Amino acid sequence: xxxxxxxxxxxxxxxxxxxxxxxxxxxxxxxxxxSCPAATLCHHFHxxxxxxxxxVLNFGRQVDVLTIEIEQVNVDALELLEKxxxxxxxxxxxxxxxxxxxxxxxxxxxxxxxxxxxxxxQNRSELINHLELLPAVHKxxxxxxxxxxxxxxxxxxxxxxxxxxxxVLEKKIEIKKEIAVLVAVAPSGETKVYPSVEMIxxxxxxxxxxxxxxxxxxxxxxxxxxxxxxxxxxxxxxxxLFAVEMFLDHSGxxxxxxxAPRVHNSxxxxxxxxxxxxxxxLWRILMGLPLGNSTAILxxxxxxxxxxxxxxxxxxxxxxxKVLQLPNAFLHLYGKKRTKPGRKMGHIxxxxxxxxxxxxxxxxxxxxxxxVCR
Amino acid sequence: xxxxxxxxxxxxxxxxxxxxxxxxxxxxxxxxxxSCPAATLCHHFHxxxxxxxxxVLNFGRQVDVLTIEIEQVNVDALELLEKxxxxxxxxxxxxxxxxxxxxxxxxxxxxxxxxxxxxxxQNRSELINHLELLPAVHKxxxxxxxxxxxxxxxxxxxxxxxxxxxxVLEKKIEIKKEIAVLVAVAPSGETKVYPSVEMIxxxxxxxxxxxxxxxxxxxxxxxxxxxxxxxxxxxxxxxxLFAVEMFLDHSGxxxxxxxAPRVHNSxxxxxxxxxxxxxxxLWRILMGLPLGNSTAILxxxxxxxxxxxxxxxxxxxxxxxKVLQLPNAFLHLYGKKRTKPGRKMGHIxxxxxxxxxxxxxxxxxxxxxxxVCR
Numbered sequence: 180x181x182x183x184x185x186x187x188x189x190x191x192x193x194x195x196x197x198x199x200x201x202x203x204x205x206x207x208x209x210x211x212x213x214s215c216p217a218a219t220l221c222h223h224f225h226x227x228x229x230x231x232x233x234x235v236l237n238f239g240r241q242v243d244v245l246t247i248e249i250e251q252v253n254v255d256a257l258e259l260l261e262k263x264x265x266x267x268x269x270x271x272x273x274x275x276x277x278x279x280x281x282x283x284x285x286x287x288x289x290x291x292x293x294x295x296x297x298x299x300x301q302n303r304s305e306l307i308n309h310l311e312l313l314p315a316v317h318k319x320x321x322x323x324x325x326x327x328x329x330x331x332x333x334x335x336x337x338x339x340x341x342x343x344x345x346x347v348l349e350k351k352i353e354i355k356k357e358i359a360v361l362v363a364v365a366p367s368g369e370t371k372v373y374p375s376v377e378m379i380x381x382x383x384x385x386x387x388x389x390x391x392x393x394x395x396x397x398x399x400x401x402x403x404x405x406x407x408x409x410x411x412x413x414x415x416x417x418x419x420l421f422a423v424e425m426f427l428d429h430s431g432x433x434x435x436x437x438x439a440p441r442v443h444n445s446x447x448x449x450x451x452x453x454x455x456x457x458x459x460x461l462w463r464i465l466m467g468l469p470l471g472n473s474t475a476i477l478x479x480x481x482x483x484x485x486x487x488x489x490x491x492x493x494x495x496x497x498x499x500x501k502v503l504q505l506p507n508a509f510l511h512l513y514g515k516k517r518t519k520p521g522r523k524m525g526h527i528x529x530x531x532x533x534x535x536x537x538x539x540x541x542x543x544x545x546x547x548x549x550x551v552c553r
Numbered sequence: 554x555x556x557x558x559x560x561x562x563x564x565x566x567x568x569x570x571x572x573x574x575x576x577x578x579x580x581x582x583x584x585x586x587x588s589c590p591a592a593t594l595c596h597h598f599h600x601x602x603x604x605x606x607x608x609v610l611n612f613g614r615q616v617d618v619l620t621i622e623i624e625q626v627n628v629d630a631l632e633l634l635e636k637x638x639x640x641x642x643x644x645x646x647x648x649x650x651x652x653x654x655x656x657x658x659x660x661x662x663x664x665x666x667x668x669x670x671x672x673x674x675q676n677r678s679e680l681i682n683h684l685e686l687l688p689a690v691h692k693x694x695x696x697x698x699x700x701x702x703x704x705x706x707x708x709x710x711x712x713x714x715x716x717x718x719x720x721v722l723e724k725k726i727e728i729k730k731e732i733a734v735l736v737a738v739a740p741s742g743e744t745k746v747y748p749s750v751e752m753i754x755x756x757x758x759x760x761x762x763x764x765x766x767x768x769x770x771x772x773x774x775x776x777x778x779x780x781x782x783x784x785x786x787x788x789x790x791x792x793x794l795f796a797v798e799m800f801l802d803h804s805g806x807x808x809x810x811x812x813a814p815r816v817h818n819s820x821x822x823x824x825x826x827x828x829x830x831x832x833x834x835l836w837r838i839l840m841g842l843p844l845g846n847s848t849a850i851l852x853x854x855x856x857x858x859x860x861x862x863x864x865x866x867x868x869x870x871x872x873x874x875k876v877l878q879l880p881n882a883f884l885h886l887y888g889k890k891r892t893k894p895g896r897k898m899g900h901i902x903x904x905x906x907x908x909x910x911x912x913x914x915x916x917x918x919x920x921x922x923x924x925v926c927r
Binding site for chain 1: 554567568570571572574575576577593594595596825828829833837841842843845846850870873874877878880881883884885886888890899904
């Protein structure tokens, strides 16, 4: 049995553990919440803070292979563990780059990867020197997460909203589509690319509505996106499972937005709709086994199950019966006891040859399925 | 959260729990071995004996829904629990019939289900009155399991080998093929049938070699098999997931051999090769949700991973890398620490359009994959 440690105990860890049971792995999870989604599915749960040097070090020394399900972990500890001979996937150097939006952008530039024009600002007063980039997005170098640490600066009068710490000022791209490409990288360097996923946003709420695979793009753009994703992950020189998020503009250009060096929300549909899921794929990488088949069985659509507005407390699910009556509809709840407005409580995957029909089903799900409190 | 109890903690329970995490279920497992395959994947593990009245009663009173992953459980306790309002799936009456081979055969006869000609013997001395059934198989009414409690009586001189307790004497069918049909029955009575699976035996060892889905039979026989399986499960008048094992003879007749009212070895391939796996299907039934899609994505082959002869001790797996290089090969290990000759340690599923190629791959796996001790 290979001892595998996962830093973080959220839903991504949970789904990783569902797949883990197939492999000769003894699973360890560290998280600071004993009721987290992954806590009950691992062999050994360790209470600890994934951002703390000592906690990560002590945890890592108890396993043979270490991976993450969230980027915000203590990289100093991971670097020492790597020196001590623990296999860390992805490599700590990748996490160091990705944790800092400034280093991430510089990495793209150094590797000739297309990304929106930008400059680095050390403080708020420097913004006035870069008006040519406006309208722009100002992103904190470190500390931003899940929508925090990002602000939009449309015009000069918005500059006081900018950050007074090291940050990236990035020209706003006129986005036609947002897509994500998952790539698996074996320890040998072999890669497998999943077909691209398209994020569909609610035009009113400006929130992710659902994701469709494959993206509605022509084969040339699809090939370019795959090539770009491979070029990017090869530059990292690290095994792992990577989700590469890109913007497509109206001229057919592709711009790398962000990379996550881990299993990702944009790959949930692969559980049912692809021969080898992103979770199974990562286990093959962690165990040093051959990569699986990333191709799609059928087109698919993934919609998050979010806590309904106005409800905070013990979660209850309304409408599951109607949703699971849809052909090839699959439920994944994350085992979170409490709901709150907008909290990711689970997801639903639909599979089918007719993508437009899947989209109609998704609209149906949005009206029928509700996470409330009894 | 619905509290669901599973009696038995083997690999079937383990795979059930992998699927359970998707549903709003709090999982409980009872088994008398805390290191059993299912122990680390449930919310609450209960140490206890599934054959003991008190243990089953106490366990069952802590859940809302109760199911099994093995038939040899205490049915008296289940009947009381059912009276107390616990939902027991399958119904205890089904288990009572199936646990006793005499009652099982009588049930087939009462419901006009084709099964091999037989008589019931109370003791060994009665056998002499039924020479017309020879060559025959003598099966103990109760207590037989996994090959025990079954003996072949080819001729009169074999009669001393027969059982001296209540048993079934069943005429040997000239078997052309052995198939299994899985059927899901919702609480509403709705059914979904999986395509039939064919068991392929090693002609030298007379052991199950692997299983192929769909069985190599014509559509008429396939339809008849499905109709027979539905007729059988409807006669049980119980929700659940049922595996119906049948013999086909050289005249195209179908004979019911045995039924298991639970997820079954003959359904392992459904995890990857069918839209809705047998495990996902049982969860839908347990949770009162609509049945899933039982159709096949592609033909498939399932081969058990057995402990190699000559090795008893801590298990180690040789050849996994070669096996997982095969296209669409999927590994499922059962988390058993110790191997012994012939022990079921896991299985491998192969998917592909060309069944003959899958069979060649299976031969390859048999030579490459070994469960040994380091």
